[in-house]
Amino acid sequence: MNINLTLFGQMVTFAIFVWFCMKFVWPVILTSLEERQKKIEDGLNFAEKATRELAETKLEIDRKIDDAKSEASVIIDQANKRASQIIEEAKIKASDEGERIKIAAQSEIDLEINRAKEKLRKSVSELAIAGAEKILEKSVDSETNKDLLDKLAQEL
Amino acid sequence: MAGDNPATTSEYIQHHLQNLVYGKLPAGYERELEHGREILSESTWTLAHGSGEVAAMGFWAIHVDSMAWSIGLGILFCILFRFAALKSSSDSPKGFINFVELIIEFIDNSVRESFNAKNALIAPLALTIFIWIFFMNLMDLVPVDLVPKLMMLAGVEYQKIVPSTDPNVTMGMALGVFVLMLFYNIKIKGFGFVKELTLHPFNHWAFIPVNLFMELVGLLAKPFSLGLRLFGNMYAGEMIFILIALMFAAGAGSGIIAGGLNAQLFGDGTNILLWLVTFLLVCFLCWMNLKDKISTGKTLFYTLALLAITGGILGLGGGLMQLVWAIFHILIVTLQAFVFMVLTVVYLGMAHEQDH
Numbered sequence: 001m002n003i004n005l006t007l008f009g010q011m012v013t014f015a016i017f018v019w020f021c022m023k024f025v026w027p028v029i030l031t032s033l034e035e036r037q038k039k040i041e042d043g044l045n046f047a048e049k050a051t052r053e054l055a056e057t058k059l060e061i062d063r064k065i066d067d068a069k070s071e072a073s074v075i076i077d078q079a080n081k082r083a084s085q086i087i088e089e090a091k092i093k094a095s096d097e098g099e100r101i102k103i104a105a106q107s108e109i110d111l112e113i114n115r116a117k118e119k120l121r122k123s124v125s126e127l128a129i130a131g132a133e134k135i136l137e138k139s140v141d142s143e144t145n146k147d148l149l150d151k152l153a154q155e156l
Numbered sequence: 157m158a159g160d161n162p163a164t165t166s167e168y169i170q171h172h173l174q175n176l177v178y179g180k181l182p183a184g185y186e187r188e189l190e191h192g193r194e195i196l197s198e199s200t201w202t203l204a205h206g207s208g209e210v211a212a213m214g215f216w217a218i219h220v221d222s223m224a225w226s227i228g229l230g231i232l233f234c235i236l237f238r239f240a241a242l243k244s245s246s247d248s249p250k251g252f253i254n255f256v257e258l259i260i261e262f263i264d265n266s267v268r269e270s271f272n273a274k275n276a277l278i279a280p281l282a283l284t285i286f287i288w289i290f291f292m293n294l295m296d297l298v299p300v301d302l303v304p305k306l307m308m309l310a311g312v313e314y315q316k317i318v319p320s321t322d323p324n325v326t327m328g329m330a331l332g333v334f335v336l337m338l339f340y341n342i343k344i345k346g347f348g349f350v351k352e353l354t355l356h357p358f359n360h361w362a363f364i365p366v367n368l369f370m371e372l373v374g375l376l377a378k379p380f381s382l383g384l385r386l387f388g389n390m391y392a393g394e395m396i397f398i399l400i401a402l403m404f405a406a407g408a409g410s411g412i413i414a415g416g417l418n419a420q421l422f423g424d425g426t427n428i429l430l431w432l433v434t435f436l437l438v439c440f441l442c443w444m445n446l447k448d449k450i451s452t453g454k455t456l457f458y459t460l461a462l463l464a465i466t467g468g469i470l471g472l473g474g475g476l477m478q479l480v481w482a483i484f485h486i487l488i489v490t491l492q493a494f495v496f497m498v499l500t501v502v503y504l505g506m507a508h509e510q511d512h
Binding site: 002003004005006007008009010011013014015016017018020021022024025026027028029030032033035036038039 | 175177179210211213214215216217218219222223226227230233234237238240241242244245246247248256257260261264276277279280281283284288319322323324325327328329331332335
């Protein structure tokens with residue numbers, strides 16, 4: 001239990017070690033600790049931001065999908081409408097066409113009938129002449145009896 | 157030599173509590189040396205032999221062992237932490253660096269809790285105090301006889317390896333803190349410090365002497381309690397190690413080898429070598445256990461057997477008691493370092509508070 005110079009020796013040593021720690025140890029380690037803290041904080045912030053952005057993007061995607069869906073349904077509706085319209089039009093057109101074809105056919109038939117009638121008439125007149133010839137036993141000069149024949153044909 | 161073969165109990169204890177002192181013997185002092193008495197014609201700086209010479213040296217002496225160990229441990233602290241500081245970066249830390257950062261954060265938090273003002277000195281101061289005192293206290297866990305005996309073999313008479321059992325060391329640090337307290341009290345409060353000392357408990361001019369007395373006692377009590385608390389705890393702990401060693405040292409000779417073979421091999425009183433071998437063997441056993449080469453039960457059995465062979469039953473008992481006390485002492489070692497640090501921070505915090 002002797003108090004002696006060691007006391008001051010220890011005080012001086014103490015001061016030197018505190019100085020060393022203050023200059024070369026504490027600030028260095030604390031700086032790196034703070035840097036790491038900042039790094040981690042930044043990382044967390046970034047992650048949070050990314051999560052938020054992800055959520056936003058997801059919402060956006062959902063919205064876009066919904067938009068697309070509604071648009072698609074509108075398009076489908078329109079297409080359906082258009083299709084039925086086209087079908088209607090086609091029907092009308094077809095029936096018109098049919099009508100037209102029918103009319104044309106009718107007129108052709110009429111024409112044919114007339115032609116046939118004409119032919120028939122001619123044949124009948126010839127038959128009549130032939131009959132008349134047979135009856136008269138003499139040939140009737142077709143030239144001379146032309147007027148007669150025409151008249152007959154007219155009457156038939 | 158006085159400390160060569162400490163035969164009696166009190167000599168043994170005294171030998172353990174004697175520092176290696178280098179100091180100035182006054183002129184006319186009568187030295188007792190091996191070759192006879194010698195009267196110094198003029199004052200000389202020399203290593204003291206025995207407590208009588210230390211007492212004669214008075215103030216002009218220095219505890220070489222305390223200073224060497226405390227400076228050595230302080231340098232160890234500087235090297236370890238400077239290394240950690242150079243290695244640490246903002247990347248994820250590993251191993252030792254991580255541990256150092258853990259300590260730094262722990263201290264940073266303690267300082268933040270009890271120190272409100274801003275001062276770049278406080279935290280490094282707290283770190284230095286904590287680790288340095290911890291290291292110094294930790295020397296208490298080195299077997300009490302090991303270093304002094306080895307040093308005696310090497311020709312150095314005394315060696316006290318726990319600097320914090322030297323009141324000079326603890327009071328030196330406490331005084332350092334006290335100087336800082338005074339400095340900051342005056343720097344921060346200026347004249348307010350004088351006011352605090354003179355007008356504090358009773359705010360009336362008639363009470364100035366009473367106030368001054370009370371406040372000065374309170375002020376001076378701080379460094380004294382700070383230094384003496386650490387010294388007392390460490391001194392008591394060291395004392396218990398010494399007493400355990402002493403209690404069982406008498407029986408240590410009763411071991412099979414220690415009693416017979418050792419005396420044959422090394423002569424009386426030099427069983428330090430045997431103990432050193434035992435120590436190395438025990439370390440080897442522990443290492444083997446840690447490497448999973450042998451089971452824990454076997455390790456314990458071999459260790460106890462080894463101790464019983466070298467030390468006998470009493471030696472074994474002493475070893476076990478030393479171990480138990482050492483394990484308990486780890487707590488004291490850490491706690492005292494922490495208390496010194498926290499009180500330093502609190503005292504300096506008080507010095508920074510404007511309004512009392």
